[in-house]
Structure formats: C-alpha cells, structure tokens
Amino acid sequence: MTDQTPLVRIEGVSKHFGDTVALDDLTLDIARGEFVTFLGPSGCGKSTTLRILGGFERPTTGRVILDGQDVTTQPPEKRQVNMVFQDYALFPHMTVGQNISFGLELKGMDKASIKRRSDEIMSFLELDAFGDRYPAQLSGGQRQRVALARALAPDPALLLLDEPLGALDAKLRGQVQQELKSIQRRTNKTFFFVTHDQEEALTMSDRIVVMNKGRVEQDGTPEDLYFHPASRFVAEFIGETNLLSGEMRGHDGDAVVMDWFGQTLRGHAPAGAPPEGAPITASVRLEKLGFHATRPETGNAVQGKVVGKTFLGSRMAVDLMVEEAQGATLRAFVDAETGQTVGADPIWIGWDSDSMAVLRD
Ligand SMILES: Nc1ncnc2c1ncn2[C@@H]1O[C@H](COP(=O)(O)OP(=O)(O)OP(=O)(O)O)[C@@H](O)[C@H]1O
Ligand SMILES: [Mg+2]
Known part of the structure; x- marks a missing residue:
C-alpha cells in the first residue's frame, strides 16, 4: 500500500432513516495526514457521516474503504478509528489517567505498556499534572484535551471530531483551535473535523467539504471556497x-x-x-x-x-x-x-x- 492511496474512501454512500435522506450518494476521499473539515448547516448529514466512518451506523447503500480494506460492516472496535464528541463523553467516576487508559485496556494491552502509553500521551498534551483529577475538577478546555488524549491514546489511523469545541466560550475556543491544529501537525494524523462554524473551518482546515442536504456542495481549500465559491449556497455560507x-x-x-x-x-x-x-x-x-x-x-x-x-x-x-x-x-x-x-x-x-x-x- 503506497502513501498515495487515500486513507479513507467513502464510495456512493447513502443513508435513509425512514423517509429522511440523511446522506445522498456521498463519494469522498481523504488523504493521509489531511485535516479535513466537514462544514454545513444543522441536519445536512455531518454526524451521520462520522457515525458511518466510526462504525456506529451502517450505510443504506455504498461502501467505506479504510486503508484499502472494505470496513462497511466492521464493528467500531475493529476499526483503526476513534471519535471525539461535542460533550467529550468522559467517564465522570474515572480519573483523567483512568479515562485515558480505558481504551488501551479494551484493546487488551498489558499493564506496563498501558502505563507507558498513557504517560506519553499525557505529557504530550501537557496533562501530567491532572492525572489523578476527576473530569468535574477540570476546566472546559482541559476536559477537551483529556477527550483528545483518550481518543489519540490507541494511536488510531483516523480521528473523527464531531463539533468538539462547541461547548467552549469564544476566547477559549480560539485557543483550543490553535492547539488542535498544532497537535494534528505534530502527530501527522488524519483528522476529520465537523463544524457548522465557517470561521472555525477556514482557520483550521487543509481542505473543507461543504455539505448541503446530504450532498457535497463544494470541496476545496479554504481559499478556494472563499474566493471561488461555485454556488450561491457556498458564497453565502462562508463569509x-x-x-x-x-x-x-x-x-x-x-x-x-x-x-x-x-x-x-x-x-x-x-x-x-x-x-x-x-x-x-x-x-x-x-x-x-x-x-x-x-x-x-x-x-x-x-x-x-x-x-x-x-x-x-x-x-x-x-x-x-x-x-x-x-x-x-x-x-x-x-x-x-x-x-x-x-x-x-x-x-x-x-x-x-x-x-x-x-x-x-
Ligand atoms: N437515528 C436517526 N433516526 C432518524 N433520523 C435521523 C437519525 N439520525 C439522524 N437523522 C436525521 O438525518 C439527518 C442528518 O442528521 P445528522 O445528525 O447527520 O445532521 P448534522 O449535520 O450532524 O446536524 P447538526 O449540525 O445539527 O449536528 C437529519 O435530518 C436527522 O434528523
Ligand atoms: Mg451533528
């Protein structure tokens, strides 16, 4: 497998919930190490796409190829994919350290390796001082970093982030945006980031995919979309x-x-x-x-x-x-x-x- 093959290939994926068409024949490639943002209004199918990539949802039609392998019917735990949710979904009764180790234990890693990996990721995200605290004893930004640490600990090939900054106030949000971008650069991981905030998309992304009603409206660099919008929808949605x-x-x-x-x-x-x-x-x-x-x-x-x-x-x-x-x-x-x-x-x-x-x- 060369590095030229896309890490992710979404092939003609549709998703119907009864009469609702959440995704309509979506086809999309994501390259290795890319920071791709999925941008669009509420209900356009962003979370549904992430859930399908994560294995939490099956497409009605179409296939998901990860690293050259068809994973369409594979359960979440079998995939090299992890997800960060808007509300962080940290376990309140576990310390920061335990939250981060949890996914590694599930993978059946031995105790010494778990300790090594947790320490490594905590130091990387500057969480060393918080290992014994509970989520309730952290600020919003710190909780966000713990959620990120937990998702990065098992070293997934693809990280899915569903509006992970939605709960932060404007100032902290800007700071965490920079942090997240720098973490992505330093780890060289593939990030698939969801937001409905156009400014956030413009600042953070290598590439933005604008969605409208379950379809791709335009796909390009932030500069492309801003200066050369192809449709009225994109021109009005961005800037x-x-x-x-x-x-x-x-x-x-x-x-x-x-x-x-x-x-x-x-x-x-x-x-x-x-x-x-x-x-x-x-x-x-x-x-x-x-x-x-x-x-x-x-x-x-x-x-x-x-x-x-x-x-x-x-x-x-x-x-x-x-x-x-x-x-x-x-x-x-x-x-x-x-x-x-x-x-x-x-x-x-x-x-x-x-x-x-x-x-x-
Ligand atoms: N489990 C479900 N059952 C029925 N309809 C659903 C289900 N999940 C999503 N939908 C519908 O599919 C469409 C897309 O939903 P999705 O959650 O992907 O939107 P979104 O782009 O993430 O929106 P938001 O920005 O509000 O999070 C919506 O019309 C939604 O109501
Ligand atoms: Mg959503």
Whole structure:
C-alpha cells in the first residue's frame, strides 16, 4: 500500500432513516495526514457521516474503504478509528489517567505498556499534572484535551471530531483551535473535523467539504471556497459577500460577461458558464471592492454614492448605492482611513473580473 492511496474512501454512500435522506450518494476521499473539515448547516448529514466512518451506523447503500480494506460492516472496535464528541463523553467516576487508559485496556494491552502509553500521551498534551483529577475538577478546555488524549491514546489511523469545541466560550475556543491544529501537525494524523462554524473551518482546515442536504456542495481549500465559491449556497455560507443578480451575456476571452441592471460586468465561472440569457447571480467579496477618484483600469468599474458606514476597528464597512444600476447596493470593506475620507461625492468602485464568481444556482 503506497502513501498515495487515500486513507479513507467513502464510495456512493447513502443513508435513509425512514423517509429522511440523511446522506445522498456521498463519494469522498481523504488523504493521509489531511485535516479535513466537514462544514454545513444543522441536519445536512455531518454526524451521520462520522457515525458511518466510526462504525456506529451502517450505510443504506455504498461502501467505506479504510486503508484499502472494505470496513462497511466492521464493528467500531475493529476499526483503526476513534471519535471525539461535542460533550467529550468522559467517564465522570474515572480519573483523567483512568479515562485515558480505558481504551488501551479494551484493546487488551498489558499493564506496563498501558502505563507507558498513557504517560506519553499525557505529557504530550501537557496533562501530567491532572492525572489523578476527576473530569468535574477540570476546566472546559482541559476536559477537551483529556477527550483528545483518550481518543489519540490507541494511536488510531483516523480521528473523527464531531463539533468538539462547541461547548467552549469564544476566547477559549480560539485557543483550543490553535492547539488542535498544532497537535494534528505534530502527530501527522488524519483528522476529520465537523463544524457548522465557517470561521472555525477556514482557520483550521487543509481542505473543507461543504455539505448541503446530504450532498457535497463544494470541496476545496479554504481559499478556494472563499474566493471561488461555485454556488450561491457556498458564497453565502462562508463569509460575507455581495450577491449581484443579472443576466448572462457571453464571453470575453477567459471572462464571462454579465448584465447587472444595465451595467456590463466581467467575472469568472468556477462551476462552468451558464447559457446566454440565463438569469445568474455573481459573488464578489467585500474586501475586493476598491475606491478610486477616477474611473479605474480594473475589469469592472461603477460609480456609487456612500449611503452608510460602519466602523469595525481596523476597517470600515461602506454601503454604496449605484444609481446607474437602478439603485442596486454594494458593500465594501476598506481600511478605516479610506472609509473616513469618502463622503458625499460619488466615487468610482472597481474590482477585477478574477474576484467575481458567477455562481451555480
Ligand atoms: N437515528 C436517526 N433516526 C432518524 N433520523 C435521523 C437519525 N439520525 C439522524 N437523522 C436525521 O438525518 C439527518 C442528518 O442528521 P445528522 O445528525 O447527520 O445532521 P448534522 O449535520 O450532524 O446536524 P447538526 O449540525 O445539527 O449536528 C437529519 O435530518 C436527522 O434528523
Ligand atoms: Mg451533528
């Protein structure tokens, strides 16, 4: 088996619960050492996928291949897979040390090896000082680390993390995000991480799989999904964006040309260009709009009037009305200084055709 074979292959997996289709023909490969995030709204099938990978649930159709082996019907304890849950699921009547050893005992490891491995993982996650404490005597972040230690102790090939940071407050959450990412790098383990928080997904992942109603909506790097969303769903789910409704006109070299309320604009179509005349929506990120005193040389330029400003500390959100486009509005992020200088006079707003994605509906 070469390292090129994916560690995980989900092959045409569907899962039905009565009339509910939780997963609809899901196909996905996960490479070794990857930090993959499954991102999507509540009920889109994230936990179901993890439960199928962990062996807690059987797919209705399709197969799960782990390390080249079909494990679709294999029980959880036979798989090189471990899971961390949102509520940690630590055993309250066991100490930290006992919680961590538990999985190793189940594997039938001898006492001396269990002690060695538990000590090793506790020292690795800086839990040495807490070995004799009970979960109730720990902070949320410490409990989180114990749950992670317990899951990593048996040295699984794949670690499944189902919203493991959901119970932490915002500040601690940011800290644990960094920790988790660094642990993943240092262990070079494959992490499959579930969240419905787009910011968390953008900061932590090598790759993000956006799910919608049991299907993959888009699969790519955080930068890909952010700057080149293929669908309206992805554009709106990840970050803030301007959505421009218009009509497909044709091509100009590599660019697609659209009409936006009488303005001719150029963009690119990550998911393929729609037919001429089709109603389309394009997405351009707020920070991609630039302000100019005279008509800029960018692919797109329109004149706008400032109708609102929101101070955000290091930057400012500026709302603009474009009279020539039937009063349609755009929102831009600019640095606070630029934001302060724009006022009553109309200004030119410019953006490149590369920064505007024409979306699949
Ligand atoms: N055991 C079950 N019996 C019946 N329906 C289920 C069962 N488990 C999940 N479902 C349904 O399958 C769909 C997907 O559920 P799943 O738990 O995978 O969603 P999720 O993406 O993890 O959502 P959340 O972000 O809320 O955790 C939902 O409509 C859910 O109601
Ligand atoms: Mg879930």
